[in-house]
Amino acid sequence: MIAEAGLAALWFAAALSLLQMGLGWAAVRPGNDNLLRLVRPLAVAQGLLAGISFLALIWLFLETDLSVKLVVANSHSDKPWLYKFAGAWGNHEGSMLLWVTVLAVAGGAVALLERKLRKDTLIGTLAAQATISLGFYAFLLFASNPFERSPVIPIDGQGLNPLLQDPGLAFHPPTLYFGYVGISVAFSFAVGALVTRDVGRDFAQAMRPWVLGAWIFLTLGITAGSYWAYYELGWGGWWFWDPVENASLMPWLAATALLHSVTVLATRDALRAWTVMLAVVAFSMSMIGTFLVRSGILTSVHAFAVDPQRGSFILMLLCLYIGGALALFALRVSTVREGAPFRVVSREGSLVLNNLLLTIILCLVMLGTLYPLLTEAFGTKISVGPPWFNTVSAPFALLLVIFMGMGPLLKWRKDDGNKLLKRVAVPLLLGAATALLIVIVAPDVHLLPMLGLAVAVPVALMSLMPLVGRNLRRTPLIIWGMVAAHFGIAMSLAGMASESAFSKEVLVSARPGQVSEIGPFTVRFDGAEPVAGQNWTAIAGRMTVRRGEGEEFVMLPEARMFSDPVTATSEAAIETHWDGQLYTVIGEPDGQGAWQLRLWWKPAVTLIWFGGSLVAIGGLLALLGRVMRRRSARKSVTDEAEGVPGREALA
Amino acid sequence: MTRAKAKTQRLVLLSLAVGAVLVAVFLGMSAMSSQASLFYAPGDVQKMGLPLDRAVRIGGMVKTGSLERLPDGVTIKFIVHDETTSTIPVRFTGIVPNLFREGSGMVAEGRFEPDGTFVATEILAKHDENYMTPQLAGQNMHKSESLE
Numbered sequence: 001m002i003a004e005a006g007l008a009a010l011w012f013a014a015a016l017s018l019l020q021m022g023l024g025w026a027a028v029r030p031g032n033d034n035l036l037r038l039v040r041p042l043a044v045a046q047g048l049l050a051g052i053s054f055l056a057l058i059w060l061f062l063e064t065d066l067s068v069k070l071v072v073a074n075s076h077s078d079k080p081w082l083y084k085f086a087g088a089w090g091n092h093e094g095s096m097l098l099w100v101t102v103l104a105v106a107g108g109a110v111a112l113l114e115r116k117l118r119k120d121t122l123i124g125t126l127a128a129q130a131t132i133s134l135g136f137y138a139f140l141l142f143a144s145n146p147f148e149r150s151p152v153i154p155i156d157g158q159g160l161n162p163l164l165q166d167p168g169l170a171f172h173p174p175t176l177y178f179g180y181v182g183i184s185v186a187f188s189f190a191v192g193a194l195v196t197r198d199v200g201r202d203f204a205q206a207m208r209p210w211v212l213g214a215w216i217f218l219t220l221g222i223t224a225g226s227y228w229a230y231y232e233l234g235w236g237g238w239w240f241w242d243p244v245e246n247a248s249l250m251p252w253l254a255a256t257a258l259l260h261s262v263t264v265l266a267t268r269d270a271l272r273a274w275t276v277m278l279a280v281v282a283f284s285m286s287m288i289g290t291f292l293v294r295s296g297i298l299t300s301v302h303a304f305a306v307d308p309q310r311g312s313f314i315l316m317l318l319c320l321y322i323g324g325a326l327a328l329f330a331l332r333v334s335t336v337r338e339g340a341p342f343r344v345v346s347r348e349g350s351l352v353l354n355n356l357l358l359t360i361i362l363c364l365v366m367l368g369t370l371y372p373l374l375t376e377a378f379g380t381k382i383s384v385g386p387p388w389f390n391t392v393s394a395p396f397a398l399l400l401v402i403f404m405g406m407g408p409l410l411k412w413r414k415d416d417g418n419k420l421l422k423r424v425a426v427p428l429l430l431g432a433a434t435a436l437l438i439v440i441v442a443p444d445v446h447l448l449p450m451l452g453l454a455v456a457v458p459v460a461l462m463s464l465m466p467l468v469g470r471n472l473r474r475t476p477l478i479i480w481g482m483v484a485a486h487f488g489i490a491m492s493l494a495g496m497a498s499e500s501a502f503s504k505e506v507l508v509s510a511r512p513g514q515v516s517e518i519g520p521f522t523v524r525f526d527g528a529e530p531v532a533g534q535n536w537t538a539i540a541g542r543m544t545v546r547r548g549e550g551e552e553f554v555m556l557p558e559a560r561m562f563s564d565p566v567t568a569t570s571e572a573a574i575e576t577h578w579d580g581q582l583y584t585v586i587g588e589p590d591g592q593g594a595w596q597l598r599l600w601w602k603p604a605v606t607l608i609w610f611g612g613s614l615v616a617i618g619g620l621l622a623l624l625g626r627v628m629r630r631r632s633a634r635k636s637v638t639d640e641a642e643g644v645p646g647r648e649a650l651a
Numbered sequence: 652m653t654r655a656k657a658k659t660q661r662l663v664l665l666s667l668a669v670g671a672v673l674v675a676v677f678l679g680m681s682a683m684s685s686q687a688s689l690f691y692a693p694g695d696v697q698k699m700g701l702p703l704d705r706a707v708r709i710g711g712m713v714k715t716g717s718l719e720r721l722p723d724g725v726t727i728k729f730i731v732h733d734e735t736t737s738t739i740p741v742r743f744t745g746i747v748p749n750l751f752r753e754g755s756g757m758v759a760e761g762r763f764e765p766d767g768t769f770v771a772t773e774i775l776a777k778h779d780e781n782y783m784t785p786q787l788a789g790q791n792m793h794k795s796e797s798l799e
Contacts, residue, residue: 338657356671363675381690388686509724568749587746590724598746
């Protein structure tokens with residue numbers, strides 16, 4: 001019953017999106033908002049129905065309803081409830097349903113909450129959003145039905161990939177999707193505004209909070225995913241330049257560029273066409289990412305199934321939407337008037353530089369991700385890995401971070417370059433001193449990590465400088481948000497650089513009682529012992545660790561063996577200190593009483609994710625600030641209408 | 652006047668953007684030849700000769716019965732083969748991924764030594780039983796042959 005209800009909700013949602021699309025496109029004309037009263041509730045209802053359908057799937061997984069194919073293939077009655085719950089999206093069909101649900105809910109939220117956007121543009125936006133939804137509903141209903149019944153009811157399900165059986169699964173995919181798919185709103189705004197010729201300041205001010213919202217989720221999702229890979233895979237790495245990671249990084253880069261260009265448009269009415277273009281590009285990156293991950297072209301833990309039909313379906317949708325939006329852009333770009341002019345040395349100038357550098361990095365990541373697919377089509381197999389990505393993207397990323405520190409110190413319209421240099425002289429000297437110190441104290445540190453630290457230190461300082469000379473209590477939340485986000489980037493960079501510059505690694509074959517030294521720690525291996533969980537058994541290596549003369553503590557890395565499906569995984573034991581993490585993994589026994597142990601001391605590695613979280617928090621502060629400012633602006637308008645002196649009058 | 656100025660500015664910005672993309676692609680492609688690693692199956696080594704000057708990837712099946720551990724306890728040796736008669740001897744120091752075993756497919760990154768031994772710096776993990784790197788997919792080697 002539940003399965004049929006979920007499927008019915010999905011069909012209804014698809015029908016509503018067809019109606020929303022038809023009505024919307026039929027009604028959309030500059031200055032005409034007749035049908036908004038119809039389109040708005042349609043979008044909300046569509047979001048609700050998609051949500052119901054998704055809840056139905058979660059219900060089926062929690063119940064372990066074995067009459068449903070998807071549950072049989074991906075769940076098991078013995079699984080802890082959290083993984084039954086999160087297992088709903090730990091597979092192809094379920095994750096696509098989550099994708100579509102976020103798309104529909106985002107559309108519903110726009111219909112419900114957006115009051116600033118011109119009404120005719122809002123109709124266009126909702127029509128565009130429905131057009132995207134419709135395609136992906138079709139994909140679900142015709143090529144990836146999550147509610148399909150299984151012909152025979154087995155005794156139990158086949159279980160979930162043990163690597164996914166981690167609390168991270170409950171958090172990482174939904175967060176990432178809210179960002180990934182939430183950026184569709186920016187795309188629809190851009191399409192709507194192109195149709196009604198509404199690209200300007202008000203449009204940008206309306207779009208900004210939505211971009212910000214999606215970007216916060218995307219940042220959180222990437223940060224969480226990186227930490228998850230770090231502790232779950234047991235390789236001690238936090239970013240592998242894996243195509244699926246790149247698939248999430250590309251929309252983030254585009255969304256970051258968009259976030260900054262939309263600010264220029266909202267504040268100074270410049271960069272009009274460019275901002276619209278970026279909004280289209282950002283969501284196109286999300287769709288390309290979905291295609292790469294879900295089509296089976298790439299195989300990894302994220303690609304649940306290989307099915308060429310699905311690949312071509314998504315590819316078709318992708319070409320349709322991106323091609324359609326670009327064609328519309330080409331047709332209408334001449335109607336988008338040029339924005340306000342500005343000087344090179346100005347806040348606008350620095351934001352243009354930010355956008356150019358982000359675009360370069362985006363192109364490089366895309367090139368590195370797609371190039372192996374291209375060459376393989378011509379018969380040469382190559383792999384583009386970390387050496388390439390680090391070499392080509394790091395110089396631009398470092399430049400970007402330096403300008404990120406300087407940009408907010410410039411005035412809008414025009415500023416004096418010499419003044420800026422005077423203001424940043426101290427931080428720049430500090431950076432040079434850092435570089436010098438590293439070269440003297442640790443001469444064998446590679447160039448990139450050294451530069452990373454030499455950039456991170458001054459930029460952290462520079463990012464705080466917009467607060468200098470302000471009354472901190474009266475500083476707007478938006479400024480705090482920017483400062484926090486920029487400081488977070490510097491912090492994250494410091495973590496990355498320090499991890500790759502100062503990590504220590506030891507690999508030993510240890511007998512019980514054997515002592516190893518790693519960084520400031522002494523690790524004594526006490527032997528291996530069996531342990532068991534709800535659906536796994538494991539061998540845990542007991543290590544007694546001591547830092548210098550400090551207290552002893554115990555670490556227990558495990559080699560786990562899961563039942564259903566039978567799979568071995570290794571669970572690293574990680575001990576966090578204020579200045580870094582000790583990361584331990586147990587390998588195989590040699591059959592003569594010794595065990596392989598791998599130990600890492602990673603100084604300051606936690607800064608990477610603290611920094612990432614701070615970036616997201618900064619985004620949240622800015623969003624709160626925007627929403628509050630908008631609300632008080634609206635209040636003062638109504639106050640004036642009622643004859644009460646507004647804020648402007650009092651000020 | 653300002654309109655004309657704005658037009659010029661748009662033109663400058665446009666050419667900057669196009670320039671940026673071109674620079675990115677150019678730099679990326681020129682680094683590709685030195686930084687990307689080519690993929691070799693055992694049969695390819697015979698055909699194309701040993702690539703000694705750069706890091707490459709190899710892939711194939713771990714030959715059943717070939718896996719041995721060296722006395723240091725952390726280094727292993729094994730032989731990789733494919734459907735041709737060629738084989739590659741591989742040496743690796745480290746902890747192998749959980750799904751690495753004899754008779755199963757694997758991909759490793761590293762360098763060849765002049766004697767033809769491949770010294771792996773990294774053995775790529777399979778995330779699960781169904782996972783295979785794209786390079787192996789075409790070779791029909793993702794299925795374990797240990798069931799023979």
